[in-house]
Amino acid sequence: MKVLVAVKLTYDINQLKFEKDGTPLLDACPRVMGEADKCAMEEAARIKDAGKAEEVVALTVGSSKEHQRILKDAYAMGATKAVAIKVNDPDNLSALTIATIIASFIKKTGPYDMILLGSGAGDTHSSVVGPMVASLLNMPLLANADRVKVEEDDITIVSTLEDGQYKFRSRTPAVVTVTSEANEPRIPTIRDILRSKKKPIDEISPEDLGVELSKVDLVDVKRYEVPRKRVKIDATDNVEEAVDQLIKALEQEGVI
């Protein structure tokens, strides 16, 4: 089996801090491989560890030092090859452009039996790149996998939808998007880290793939905003009453 994992350089949301008005302080936030992408990479590594895949190619759109770093992280987790797409401003490319680049890369270097992506990125979380890649390649899509099982040329996923859990099954080749619930990604050991730094990172430009960036739209993100609402419940005198109020407030918000 040949597996491709597309990973994105995104903000480490665990370290993201906010201004008082809710504006995220992006410049001060370290960037890492997206959480769901890490889970996608982990699935690929497990498939390889189980002897079901010989080749795991990690791909990212962008070739800066930080992009190279997440590809080294992919190597440290088990990728056998890493490729960076040389573009100047990957953060301002639309989801469709990213999907077009990934699909073109797959067409040029494939065939792949399985294409894994995180279900959504930590920053934009549009969750559309995976479905777009599937559509562009005319491949089946298994979306938002909380669990992935691979048996020969057969992939089964479990996905949680609003009314319960569903099982979806497809023959390979297929595109699978993985949620951050799918697994607990491995933490590379010191040996993995030291070995990964010596591994090569191939660079390919969109032009090599036949994608003309000038003809596709560029997105300029002006501002990220997180809607926040603060509900105060006073638990000083009566804890039980406060608990009831809290439950009601959470119900109203549709959280429980």
Added chain:
Amino acid sequence: MVDFEFSEDEIRFRDSVREFAKRYIEPKWIEIDDQGKIPMELIKKIADQGLFAIPVPEEYGGMGGTMVMAALAVEEIAYHDPAVAIAVYTLLQNGWPLALALFGQEEAKMEILPKVASGDAFFGIGSTEPQGGSDVAGNKTVAKKVGDKWVISGEKAFISGVREIQELPEGGGFFLVAKTEKPGWSHTRITDFAVLPKWNGKIREEWKPTVYEEIGRHGLSTGGFTLENFEVDDKYRIGEVNKGFYLVLQGFNIARILVAAATIGSARWALDKAKEWLTTRKLFQGRPIASFEGVSFRYAELYTKVEAAKYFVYKAAWMTDNTYLTKSPRFKPQDLNLPVAMAKMMGPTTATEVYTEVLKWFGAYGYTKECSAHRGWLGTFSYTIGAEGAQNIMKYIIARDTLGSDAVRNVWVKEE
């Protein structure tokens, strides 16, 4: 050119240890401190993550990393285990295995180090004796050569890992310091040995251990033991006969850096906890405690001291890498004495100072067992007393290496 940045590999490694410690150590450190034991499966997990024998070459089962990486690992673990038991266990499994890798004989290194790296065996330091630890030349344990073997008898005290050796599947032992042939004060009649009281799962009867009860960092055992006619093959001799004093002091230098790294990791945790408290705890009509300069200025002083201690630690670790791993001709082992002593003096002293203040900032809550800061206080305090060198010995080294040995030597000792 001066460069204060960690390399990309070091940052990636530090982040991996941070993630590991957050996932596997942080949820357990209080329970471990209460139960007085690091679970064997956690020791194995730390080993599987490659956090033992980090600076030991790969041919001996080590990770082929550096002392800077070992210090980063120990600091991160201590941040997530501020009581420092797990951090100190980890530092011992980096420092003394490196000393064995540097000075031991090939056969012993091939036999011992892979088992330490895999977490199946422990390898620590066996120097201190009941009469004291600072006066290494005054040690009374004696090793006599009988035929082609060494026979060692004596008593060691305040030794880390005495219980763990008994519990680990393979066992383990110590970088043990002994007087060659006869007792008496001498630094030219000391030989070091890799002494393995439990090896390949079997405990030797000539080794009689006891475990002490301590006031802090309960997860790691401290104890003592006697050796009675304990036979050791010559292959376990570390370095040349009668050169052991100089080798164990180099080992202490390596371990001291990591002790300091552990204490600053713990101190960083305490300052972060305090920051949360000082910026959210409000008194006097809604003022955060941090708005009082008596508090914020003290925080600023302590923050600066921890940062300063960090520089000492990483400079000393970087020098150690240059001395032993890349073998730069610019550095000699004795050049490490001064920077290491400064790091070891700064780390534990600063951590204890931080905790003493943080506990007060927490008010009466700080004095309760519910507030976990006391665990870090008791844990790091241990390293102001001793462990790889007492604070006064660090000061002696700093004074000697700056004022000159003739100026500071106030005790004139003669070889016996």
